[in-house]
Amino acid sequence: MKKTLTMIAFMTMASIGAVAQPKLMKDNIEDVLNAMTLEEKVSLLVGKSRFVIMNGVPTGTTSKVEGAAGETQAIERLGIPGTVLSDGPAGVRISPTRKGDDNTYYATAFPVGTVLASTWDTELVQRVTKAMGEEAKDFGIDVLLAPGMNIQRNPLCGRNFEYFSEDPFLSGKMAAAYTKGIQENGVGVSIKHFMGNNQETNRNEVDSRISQRALREIYLKNFEIAVKDADPWTVMSSYNKMNGKYTQQNRELLTTLLRDEWGFKGIVMTDWGNKEGTVDAVNAGNDLMEPGSDVEVERILAGVRNGAISEEQIDTNVRRMLEYIVKTPSFANYHFSSKPDLKAHAQLTRESSAQGMVLLKNDENTLPLKGNETVALYGVTSYDFIAGGAGSGQVNTAYIRSLKDGLENDGVRVDETTADWYSKYVAYATAASKNNEVGGLFWGKTVLPEMQVSSKFITKREPETDLAVITISRNAGEGSDRKNVEGDFTLTQTERQLLQDVADTYHAAGKKVIVVLNIGGVIETESWKSIPDAILLAWQPGEEGGASVADILVGKVNPSGKLAVTFPVRLFDNPSTKNFPFNYEMSQRRWPGSFKKAPVRNVDYTNYEEGIYVGYRYFETKGLDVSYPFGYGLSYTTFEYSSPAVKATSDGFVAMVTVKNAGKTAGREAVQIYVTAPSGCLDKPSCELKGFVKTKELLPGESQTVSVKIDNYSLASFNENASRWETADGVYQVKFAASIRDVRQTAKYQLKKPLVWEVNDILALKEK
Numbered sequence: 042m043k044k045t046l047t048m049i050a051f052m053t054m055a056s057i058g059a060v061a062q063p064k065l066m067k068d069n070i071e072d073v074l075n076a077m078t079l080e081e082k083v084s085l086l087v088g089k090s091r092f093v094i095m096n097g098v099p100t101g102t103t104s105k106v107e108g109a110a111g112e113t114q115a116i117e118r119l120g121i122p123g124t125v126l127s128d129g130p131a132g133v134r135i136s137p138t139r140k141g142d143d144n145t146y147y148a149t150a151f152p153v154g155t156v157l158a159s160t161w162d163t164e165l166v167q168r169v170t171k172a173m174g175e176e177a178k179d180f181g182i183d184v185l186l187a188p189g190m191n192i193q194r195n196p197l198c199g200r201n202f203e204y205f206s207e208d209p210f211l212s213g214k215m216a217a218a219y220t221k222g223i224q225e226n227g228v229g230v231s232i233k234h235f236m237g238n239n240q241e242t243n244r245n246e247v248d249s250r251i252s253q254r255a256l257r258e259i260y261l262k263n264f265e266i267a268v269k270d271a272d273p274w275t276v277m278s279s280y281n282k283m284n285g286k287y288t289q290q291n292r293e294l295l296t297t298l299l300r301d302e303w304g305f306k307g308i309v310m311t312d313w314g315n316k317e318g319t320v321d322a323v324n325a326g327n328d329l330m331e332p333g334s335d336v337e338v339e340r341i342l343a344g345v346r347n348g349a350i351s352e353e354q355i356d357t358n359v360r361r362m363l364e365y366i367v368k369t370p371s372f373a374n375y376h377f378s379s380k381p382d383l384k385a386h387a388q389l390t391r392e393s394s395a396q397g398m399v400l401l402k403n404d405e406n407t408l409p410l411k412g413n414e415t416v417a418l419y420g421v422t423s424y425d426f427i428a429g430g431a432g433s434g435q436v437n438t439a440y441i442r443s444l445k446d447g448l449e450n451d452g453v454r455v456d457e458t459t460a461d462w463y464s465k466y467v468a469y470a471t472a473a474s475k476n477n478e479v480g481g482l483f484w485g486k487t488v489l490p491e492m493q494v495s496s497k498f499i500t501k502r503e504p505e506t507d508l509a510v511i512t513i514s515r516n517a518g519e520g521s522d523r524k525n526v527e528g529d530f531t532l533t534q535t536e537r538q539l540l541q542d543v544a545d546t547y548h549a550a551g552k553k554v555i556v557v558l559n560i561g562g563v564i565e566t567e568s569w570k571s572i573p574d575a576i577l578l579a580w581q582p583g584e585e586g587g588a589s590v591a592d593i594l595v596g597k598v599n600p601s602g603k604l605a606v607t608f609p610v611r612l613f614d615n616p617s618t619k620n621f622p623f624n625y626e627m628s629q630r631r632w633p634g635s636f637k638k639a640p641v642r643n644v645d646y647t648n649y650e651e652g653i654y655v656g657y658r659y660f661e662t663k664g665l666d667v668s669y670p671f672g673y674g675l676s677y678t679t680f681e682y683s684s685p686a687v688k689a690t691s692d693g694f695v696a697m698v699t700v701k702n703a704g705k706t707a708g709r710e711a712v713q714i715y716v717t718a719p720s721g722c723l724d725k726p727s728c729e730l731k732g733f734v735k736t737k738e739l740l741p742g743e744s745q746t747v748s749v750k751i752d753n754y755s756l757a758s759f760n761e762n763a764s765r766w767e768t769a770d771g772v773y774q775v776k777f778a779a780s781i782r783d784v785r786q787t788a789k790y791q792l793k794k795p796l797v798w799e800v801n802d803i804l805a806l807k808e809k
C-alpha cells in the first residue's frame with residue numbers, strides 16, 4: 042500500500058513540473074481535469090477511507106470525521122478537498138466519542154424508513170430529513186448515505202426497517218421527499234442500494250434474477266421516481282448481482298438506464314466492499330469505489346495502461362466527481378459546528394414518529410386512555426425501547442426514551458412493582474448479554490429475551506392497576522435476514538404465554554389489554570391478534586420512541602399512520618417466500634462460506650418468480666385473506682369520502698375527493714388512490730397505487746378536498762417483448778380508498794388512444 046502511494050506521489054511530482062496549476066472552482070472543471078495527472082484522476086475514483094472495526098463496529102476511518110463511513114481523496118495542489126460520506130437512513134452515524142476529546146458527538150436517532158413511509162406524508166418526511174441534513178452538515182458530512190429504498194419483497198429481509206415499502210410508487214415518492222429534505226441543506230444523499238438487494242443472505246454474491254418487466258415496474262420504478270423527482274447527488278450501487286452481473290459493473294444499468302434514459306447527473310459509488318472487476322465498474326459508469334483500497338487504484342491504472350479503460354471514460358467519471366465536489370460543504374470550506382440542535386431534533390422525532398405509527402386494532406374504543414390510569418407495563422422492551430435496526434442504519438444516540446418514561450411524562454402512572462421487576466431483569470440481562478450469555482445482535486442494539494412472568498404475579502398486580510400494556514419487540518439488521526422461526530417471525534412461547542395470561546386475568550376483571558409492537562419488519566399477527574383489545578404498531582420510531590407511543594396511547598396524537606406493507610396471514614402466503622432464504626440451515630451451508638458446491642438456490646441466486654406480483658399486487662389479484670392489508674390503519678375518529686372526481690389534463694388527470702372528519706376527535710387521513718386498468722391490455726394486478734395524499738388535521742365536522750395529479754406514463758405497464766411502456770386506451774377505475782381493502786369512492790378516467798414509450802432493450806434475464 043505504501044509503495045503505491047509513494048509511487049503516485051512520485052509520478053505526480055514528476056509529471057506536473059511545467060503544467061499550470063489551476064485551483065478547482067465551480068466554472069473551471071475542464072481546466073482542472075486537463076491539469077490532472079492520470080494518477081490524480083484515478084485517486085479521485087477510489088475512496089480514501091479504509092474499512093476497519095472500531096469497538097466491534099465495522100466502520101470507516103475518515104481523517105475528517107471519526108466514524109464516518111467514507112471519504113474521497115483530496116488533491117491539494119489543485120484545490121480539490123476531500124469530502125465525507127456518512128451513514129445513514131435514520132440519522133448520522135459517526136463515533137460518539139473521539140480520542141483525546143472530552144466532547145461527545147451523539148446524533149439524533151430519527152424514525153426509520155418504514156416509519157417515514159407509514160406516515161404517507163411527504164411534506165413531513167421532507168421536514169424530518171431537512172433536520173437530518175442539517176445535522177449531517179453540522180457534523181461535517183457532505184453526503185448522507187441514505188435513503189435505503191429497496192423494495193420490501195419479503196417480510197424477512199433483514200434490512201426492511203431501513204426501507205420504505207413493498208410498493209414502488211410509495212417508495213419512490215418517499216425517497217424523493219427524503220432526498221429533497223436532505224439536499225435543501227446543500228448536502229447530498231446516496232439513494233441505495235441500486236438495485237435488487239432484497240435479501241441480506243449472501244448479499245455480496247447473490248444473483249437476483251428478475252424479469253425485465255418486474256425490474257422496470259417494481260425494482261427500478263422507485264429509483265426512477267426518486268431520480269426524476271428529486272435529482273439526488275449520488276446513487277449507491279448494490280453488492281449483489283442482477284441477472285448475472287454485479288450491479289456496480291453493469292453499464293446497461295448505470296449508464297444506459299440511469300443516465301441516458303432517466304437523466305441522472307450525479308455520481309455512482311459502490312457499496313462498501315472491494316470486488317474484482319474494478320475495470321468493469323469504471324467502464325459501467327461507477328465513478329467511485331468505496332471505501333477504497335490500493336488494489337483498486339492499481340487495477341484502474343493497469344486498465345488504462347492496457348487499454349481496457351479508455352482515458353475518455355476516466356475523464357467522464359472524474360468530471361462527474363469534480364462536478365459533485367464543487368457542490369459540497371467541504372468545497373465551500375464550511376465551518377461546521379459539530380453541535381446540531383439535538384433538542385429540536387428530538388422533538389421533531391417525537392412528533393413525526395407518532396405520525397408513522399399504525400393503530401391495528403382498537404375494540405370498544407380501548408384507546409385513547411383517559412390519562413389518569415395506572416398501567417401494568419409488561420414486556421422487556423417497555424423498559425428498553427428499540428429506536429432503530431442494526432448495522433449501518435444504526436445511530437449512536439445519547440439515549441432512547443423508554444415507554445415507561447414516555448407514559449409517566451404524559452401523566453400515566455406505571456405500576457411500580459411491575460416496573461421494579463423489569464428494571465432488575467433489564468439490568469441483569471444487559472450485563473449477561475455483554476458477556477454473550479443471553480440475547481445479542483451483532484452490530485446493533487441487543488434485544489433482551491423476554492422475561493418469564495408467573496400468572497400469580499399478574500393476578501396480584503391486576504387489582505392494583507386499571508389496564509395492562511405489553512410491548513413485543515424484534516430487531517434485525519444488515520448482513521443477515523430474519524428467520525421463519527419462533528421468536529422471529531412468530532411469537533415465542535414466553536410472549537404468547539404472557540399475552541394469554543395477562544389477557545385472561547385482565548379480561549376476567551373487565552379490564553383492557555393493549556399490545557405495542559416495537560418491530561422493524563412484519564411479524565405474524567393472525568394467530569394472536571384476537572387476544573388483546575388494542576394493538577399499536579410503533580415500528581422502530583427513533584430515540585423518542587416511548588414518548589411517541591405514549592402520545593398516541595393518551596390521545597395527545599390521533600394515530601394516522603397506515604401500513605406501507607402487507608401483514609400476511611402466513612409467511613408462505615407471500616409469493617416470494619418460496620424463493621427466499623427462509624431456511625436458515627440451508628443458507629448456512631454456503632454462508633458464511635464453509636464450503637462451496639453447486640450454486641445454492643436463494644443463496645447463490647434468487648429467482649424473482651413472482652414477477653410483478655409483489656406484496657398487495659399478489660394478495661389483491663388472488664383475493665387472498667391477509668392479516669392486515671396494505672394501506673390499513675385506524676384512527677380515533679372516522680372519515681367520510683364524498684364527491685369523487687376526475688379531471689382530464691394534457692398528460693393524464695387530476696383525481697379529487699372530499700374528506701370529512703365525521704367523528705369527535707381531530708385527526709388526519711391518508712387518502713390512497715388505486716387504479717384498475719381496463720381489460721385487454723397487458724396482464725395487470727387488480728389494482729395499483731398511483732397516488733396518495735394526507736389531509737391536514739381536520740377538526741370534527743371539518744372537510745377538505747384533496748387532489749392528486751396522475752399522469753398517463755405512471756399508468757403504463759412494461760411490455761418486455763416490445764421493450765416499451767404501454768398505457769392502454771379504455772376506462773380506468775379510479776378508487777379513493779382508506780386502505781386497499783376499504784375503497785370509499787370511485788370515479789372513471791377514459792383514455793381515448795393507447796400510448797407507448799419506447800425504451801432500450803436492456804437488463805434481460807438470460808439465465809433461468
Ligand code: BGC
Pocket residue numbers: 110128129186233312313433519
Ligand atoms: C451498507 C451501506 C452503507 C455502507 C457504509 C454497507 O455495508 O450496505 O448501506 O452505507 O456499508 O457504512
